[in-house]
Amino acid sequence: MSELNKTHALLITLGLSEEEPFASRTLSFSALSSSGDVDYAYRFLSKLTNPPNFGWNYVIRGFSNSKKPEKTIRVYIQMLRNGFSPDHMTYPFVLKSISRILNRRIGGCLHSGVLKTGFEWDLFICNSLIHMYGSFRDRVSARKLFDEMPVKNLVTWNSVLDGYAKCGDVFSARQVFDGMAERDVVSWSSMVDGYVKSGEYEEALEIFDQMMRIGSSKANEVTMVSVLCACAHLGALDRGKVVHRYILDECLPLTVILQTSLIDMYAKCGSIGDAWGVFCGAFVEETDVLMWNAMIGGLASHGFIRESLQLYHKMQESEFEPDEITFLCLLAACSHGGLVKEAWYLFACLKESGVEPKSEHYACMVDVLSRAGLVKDAYDFMPEMPIKPTGSMLGALLNGCINHRNLELAETVGKKLIELQPHNDGRYVGLANVYAINRRFGAARSMREAMEKKGVKKVAGHSIIDLNGKSHRFIAHDKTHVDSEHIYGVIHLLGTCMDLIVHNDANEAYHCVCS
Template sequence: MAPALPRRLLPWLRTPPSSSSAAAFSSAPSRGCPLHAALARRGAPAAASLALYARIREEASPPTPFTFSLLLAALASSSSSSSSSPSPSPSAGCARLAAACLAHAQAFKCGALAHPVVTNSLLKLYCSLGLLDRARRVLYSGGAALDVVSWNTMVSGYGKGGDLDAAREVFAGMPERSLVSWSAMVDACVRAGEFGEALWVFDRMMREEFRPDVVVLVSVLKACAHLGAVERGRWVHRYLETGSFGGRRGNLMLETALVDMYCKCGCMEDAWQVFDGVHRRDVVLWNAMISGLAMNGYGERALELFRRMLQKGFMPNESTFIAVLCACTHTGRVDEGKRVFKSMQDYGIKPQREHYGCLADLLGRAGNVEEAEALLLDMPMEPHASQWGALMSSCQMHNDINVGERVGKRLIELEPYDGGRYVVLFNLYAVNGRWEEARTIRQMMEDRGAKKETGLSFIEWNGLVHEFISGDTRHPLTRKIYALLEDIERRLQLIGYVKDTSQVIMDMDDEEDKGIALSYHSERLALAFGILNIPQGVPIRIVKNLRVCRDCHVHSKLVSKLYEREIIVRDRHRFHVFRDGVCSCNDYW
């Protein structure tokens, strides 16, 4: 189709059609018309859809609401199909936008917006183009007929666009709600990272006696996975097993979400059970199980499962290789990791930034920091700050000041307002006695007003997720928690625990502020809460947003022995299972 077509159509589209009464449209015999059938095909360029519409106006009977809903849907599909292509040209974007405006104007002139089906197609089109303000204007203009789908489209549009506040507002103002409305709202919360709110919205939905479907349950499982809320996750699992739900058997999306949730909560037995029970697997499910094993420290078993997947004839994809490289990293298998990386081309997969990052992390952790640095510098794309950050941890772990200094400075350049970046370089200088440089870095951090990310830990108990920040005093059990922590400190001292004083300046230590003597890192507060509430024999599960610091790691190991508790901590990078004084990561994290 000629690209100049929309311009040729413009004058023609400006003339109003002969009749503007909505009733006249709906009676037109549009179904079965070959032009309409052509318009219904998805993925055509916007200009082609407009040209079809023009022909319908010329040759067939006047356009009906059906015509407009087809036209608007065709334009929406043309936009989404082109936006997934690697580089949508700006002119194509303009053409879609112009086409959308023309179609909107025509629908308006013809009075087709008196039909909710047409309004909804228009809203979907604007949302798919990211034009949420325009969609909003249609919704609140008063000139378009609406139904519950219109509101749902708007909530979901804001959710996908990451604007949770706007989604909340539209959701709150809805005249009536359907299952899809609730599901869109839960999804909006999950996308915005408000996992606790997602569960709260889901609870409200259940109280209003909506029966959840696959879509909303997958979102709920995602929220549980992020919060480490395994009891809630188990509830979903039980719900799926009961007759009230159509049964999860055969629903791969749900089964994968269950495996992922159990893995991210550190419940490997349960994850295995679900995984083994699935008869028709796909590569996404294999990936979930392999990366779950790797993340939980079972590198050997992850690699075994990868081999089994290949034996069964499944084609690995990009995510599979990330999981497998991660498994090699956690078990320190440098040679195998290099082999796996090389083998990617045998499957026709070009290594992406993440794959280079994984390999560099593997090399760095194993002590080959120079090789890792060279890999990051030579890779065909620009590495992300997080990849340099991983190398920086390796430099710290192996106390390599030469590479560490270069990487540390680069990180500060890349993220000048992330205080954590200064802290690691400061510590590296300090540990090596280079005080002058350490002080300069500290001064630079203060001058720029760079802040450290707040440490957050979550623990689930009795269906509620409790959140703690460093030195938190907001929890109703604060007094008991601090009393227990002091008691733990005393008992630990008796068995020879000495606070890690190798850290030169306390408040520059690691990622989290220690602050005053009595304030504790967030995971210790969560741990004390767990000991106080969770019965003996039940593991204490904590999710933390930052990396666990050395001192807390020692602390957790000793507490696991002293109190005979299994403590499972998921930090930013991996799982730590503390049992009888040792950790599953073998102090390698």
């Protein structure tokens, strides 16, 4: 841009700045180039005596790809007021901006404008409209437009598929996916991402495996981020390592988002060393706050409390400004480490940084105090908050009261929780446990009865382990697994061995295992 400024100044001096092709080249570079400045293009366009129609399209397109998509609407309105008519190149980028800012009212007005100007069946514009309605989670309008279109292409199918995926309707998305005559990487990525967003992580990995088997489309950054997210939620470390190897083998660009996803995956799968390796392998100038947050949160979740705080200070030294997620990770670290003073200091830093604390930050402070045994302080802290106590806050306080045997306060908090969340099975169970610990078995039984009367059923907890690339799900007393007989045999053996060790008969325990 500095070179363009000099050239533009010379053109103005020579009286050539509004002449073709100088004006169009100036607008094109400043509005569309990755090195450009779309605000500069807008100022230049506004000063032209006879601005060309394509000049408005350049600026609209530039703002649609920028961090300020709302400015696209302003330019579009000014274009209309100046007597210029939008064409088939104008609408798609305005619609793209509306999809980003999620303004339904303006979206509806623009659709009306498309109909009035006779572009209702322009393929490029229709695809943009379907994408817009999908972003609004309005699958009915997206599907209606899809069904009415006289001509469809792959982008059309991908747009309606992505719309269903964004709405969490993976059943309809899968129907569209299975009905596609051809698919590209966008099709596969939308389907993988749809399953991930719906919490169906195994299905997401199955689709990715199918994509790899067919081999017609090469995975890109978007695909890999979704796949890594599925691995992280399943704790599938082996799968995650295979995905990492694929990224390296295929020479996919290690963008900030992809490296952040790798760090998050390794941390959630229990391999904090690998997460640290990815983090250290990134150039500091190519990192951003998301990557630092992932590493700080990963260290904290693995018990490296001091290390996470040290990394926070290093982050500041590297001139990266912490955001609300950074402080959330740090407060969670203090909670697990019992660092009350440090938590209060960070909470003060959060306010001083100009970031308004969210409910999650207040919940972390309640958790810090509760875990440290300062349950009365936590209880007194909640009325001082500018927001009402949430279930997570009261739940953290209840656990603190139980762990530190303040059963009187635990009963008070437990009753508040049931009032706040009357259909949450865990709240009744929590209060019943308080009564049971206090040997008030009649009151504990009445909690169970109250659950049944209100039709609240206890959801069975489950655990998932990953073995040889396959996930296995278990609940208490589960005998549906194909290897359940062998599993219970091993559990029985371990119990027998522990009994022998408790009775100081280690030799017999050793022989028991060997046999």
